[in-house]
Amino acid sequence: MMIPTSAVLENGLRQDVTHIAGKIGERNLQHYDALREAERYISQRLQASGRPVNRLVMRVHDRDVANLEIEWKGTHQPESIIVIGAHYDSVQGCPGANDNGTGVAALLAAAEAFAQLSPRKTLRLVAFVNEEPPYFQGENMGSLVYARGAKAKGERIEAMLSLETMGYFSDEKESQKYPFPLNLVYPDKGNFIGLVANRASSPLLNQVAKAFEEARTIPFEKGAFMEALPGVGWSDHWSFWQSGYQALMITDTAPFRYPFYHTREDTPEKVDYPRLGQVTRALFKAIENLAFEP
Template identity: 50%
Template structure:
């Protein structure tokens, strides 16, 4: 996610009010009122979380292993050797789960980089299959190891692949689990952004993507009042404790936001909040889902809200010890339920 988002989160209301007033006017017009952007189906979990199961504790341990392996040091095009080491770990782990891993290779500033993809498909022909993409970027911003941004999302995609291997899909469905390179600046919203390369390839081949979920910075939670921040007046609509997972999309993906959060709330005993709003609001399109929206595909972000909550965002302190692995495991199980519903997996 972009550094400007962090700066925006730290601005005072005196600055943000005038900046966001026109945008919030757009929201009111587009959504039938400011509250409409936050109106979501189902009911968010309230109160204490259920006792952790043995399965969730085992999942938390695996997530910790992945984050530590991938995001203990800075890894990006500037630190190319470390970036490729992270890619090799992802490749090796997914191969160990029985997948044939596809590397989508291209160049960034003269250096070879790659997306990594595994697929689970129904028996229909490629032309018959609609695609659900679940992805996360595995590169870190310059100057940070990127444990939460986005080792947490990367680890989640790896574990989703593990839990979904062997799932039976309808003939007309295909699930692609993708780890993207180059989400962070200077590649964000450029043709060298890994998710843009992936989305462009699907569009060029006429593939139909019915849903894309971008897992972006999903590992930090706090029950303390005042731990969650927003630009005004969104603070009037959402809780002030950063203990929830967020579902974020633009107006064109509103249906997918609603579908995803409804499935999550049905299956996961974990707090959740959602927003479907114009992309003019800073942060709405600041992850890999942006790339798929450029080609008209429904796409959303699932996030802990990053700089609106996480004090170590884009710093050298974004290390594996900062992640709440048990709560992240609960979130990953909820995302698995969403994916199974979207894909019709059995």
């Protein structure tokens, strides 16, 4: 794998977040032209991997929106599928730099890093539409449509990693909040990345945590929780749980840490690009372990 230097990786992440959230800005069905502009930008960036982009169209409120997918067919176990996903829409009234320009930027970095490689298992990178309200956990949520379609086709998705709001960190005490009773267990400094799963996804959680330990790039906390706990299912991994797939979220914990969550102040300069780069490097190791190793 061609791992870029830290400076190159951080610069690429910054460029993608700045373009998506700074130049394009708010992108959703209420800002449809911007949503389509974001789709075109992401599609062009994914195409740079040399893989054709599958534009998976959904018709919502008489408008076409799309999930965007690229795939590496597995050389040894093509029926075993690893999905890495990030939503590219933003909530109304928000330019969406951290939520979720950071997740999309890491997804694009992975497309570049793995472009010339051949995984043992099938690897898919997917940019999802319509994660944010009013579509969140509804029939027109892009990842829910995708996961249901995979289930209907009998696809064996072994793992799904949701890249969600990954770029804000703080070394200040009490910068990290939690729903009770997690505050009794986890640290109060928001200087780590979180790995969040449901109980059924514990085996996958342990695999990804092992990869993050091996990467040794950034501190992390992990947990397999009841789905009803606030925040646990707040991204595209939830959609895969509904179809019985193991899935988890990689996140800075969003509203439990990020003061600009779902506001107009969620802008590119709020993102900690060096630490986002560290998270992205750990993600690369997780992908390597899941899709490339026997």
